[in-house]
Amino acid sequence: xxxxxxxxxxxxxxxxxxxxxxxxxxxxxxxxxxxxxxxxxxxxxxxxxxxxxxxxxxxxxxxxxxxxxxxxxxxxxxxxxxxxxxxxxxxxxxxxxxxxxxxxxxxxxxxxxxxxxxxxxxxxxxxxxxxxxxxxxxxxxxxxxxxxxxxxxxxxxxxxxxxxxxxxxxxxxxxxxxxxxxxxxxxxxxxxxxxx
Numbered sequence: 217x218x219x220x221x222x223x224x225x226x227x228x229x230x231x232x233x234x235x236x237x238x239x240x241x242x243x244x245x246x247x248x249x250x251x252x253x254x255x256x257x258x259x260x261x262x263x264x265x266x267x268x269x270x271x272x273x274x275x276x277x278x279x280x281x282x283x284x285x286x287x288x289x290x291x292x293x294x295x296x297x298x299x300x301x302x303x304x305x306x307x308x309x310x311x312x313x314x315x316x317x318x319x320x321x322x323x324x325x326x327x328x329x330x331x332x333x334x335x336x337x338x339x340x341x342x343x344x345x346x347x348x349x350x351x352x353x354x355x356x357x358x359x360x361x362x363x364x365x366x367x368x369x370x371x372x373x374x375x376x377x378x379x380x381x382x383x384x385x386x387x388x389x390x391x392x393x394x395x396x397x398x399x400x401x402x403x404x405x406x407x408x409x410x411x412x
Contacts, residue, residue, distance in 0.1 A: 225297035226276060229361030232304035233273065236311060236354045243315040244322060257389040258326045261382040268378045272355055272371045276362035279370070300360025307353025313339050314347035322347070326386050328393040334400045342409045344400070345386070348379045349407050383407065 315322045317338030321329060339346035352375055359371035383406055390397040406412050 225294070225301070225361045225363055226280075228301055229276075229297075229304065229358040230273075232301065232308065232354060232361070233358050235304075235308050236351065239308065239312050239315065243312065244324070255325070255327065257385065259381070259385040261378065261385050262325045264378045265382065268374050272358070272374060275370055276359065276364055276367040279366045280362065280364045282366070294363070297361045297363045300357040300362075302357070303360060304354050304357030307350045307355075307357060309350075310339060310353060311347055311350030314350055318347070326382075326389050328389065332394060334394060334396040336400055336404075340404070342404065344404050344406050345379075345383050348383060352376070352379060352407075379407075 317340055318335055321332050321335065339349075343349060352372075355375045356368075356372050359368040362368070387401065387406075391401070
C-alpha cells in the first residue's frame with residue numbers, strides 16, 4: 217500500500233463522516249429536535265454516542281501508525297477501502313431517508329413530543345431504527361476506508377455497543393409513551409430485517 221493511496225481513502229472516509237454531519241444540519245428540525253438536553257430516559261446514550269464519535273474520528277490515523285497495523289494481515293487492501301466508501305454512501309442514503317420519513321419527530325436525544333405518532337412509512341416499514349442503521353453503515357464504511365483492521369474492529373465494535381444500548385433505552389421510552397408503538401414493534405425488527 218502506498219501512503220498516498222491509503223491516505224486518499226482515509227480522507228474520502230472523513231468526507232463521508234462530514235456528509236453525515238451535513239445531513240444532520242440540513243434535515244434536523246429546530247427547537248426540541250435540535251436540543252442536546254437529555255432526559256433521564258436517555259440513560260446517557262447521547263453522551264456515549266458523542267464520545268464514540270470522538271474516539272472513532274481520531275483512532276484510525278493513530279492505529280495506522282502502530283507497527284502491528286503495518287503487517288500485511290492487519291491492513292485491508294484497496295478494494296475493501298473502496299467498498300467502505302460505498303458502504304458510507306448507503307449509510308448516508310439510509311440516514312437521509314430515515315430523517316425525511318420522521319420529519320419533525322427526528323431529534324438528537326430521546327424524547328416523545330405531544331403530537332408524535334408512530335411512523336411506519338419509508339424505511340420504518342421494515343425496521344424500527346433505520347437512522348441508527350445508517351449511522352452504523354457510515355462509521356463501518358469509514359473504518360473500512362481507513363484500511364486498518366484494528367480501526368475496523370474498534371470502530372464497528374464501539375458503535376455496535378453504543379447503538380445497541382441507545383436502541384434499548386429508546387424502546388423503553390417509546391413503549392411507555394408512544395401510543396401504538398408496542399403493536400408496531402411486534403411487526404418490525406429493530407435494526408436488521410429478519411435478524412434483530
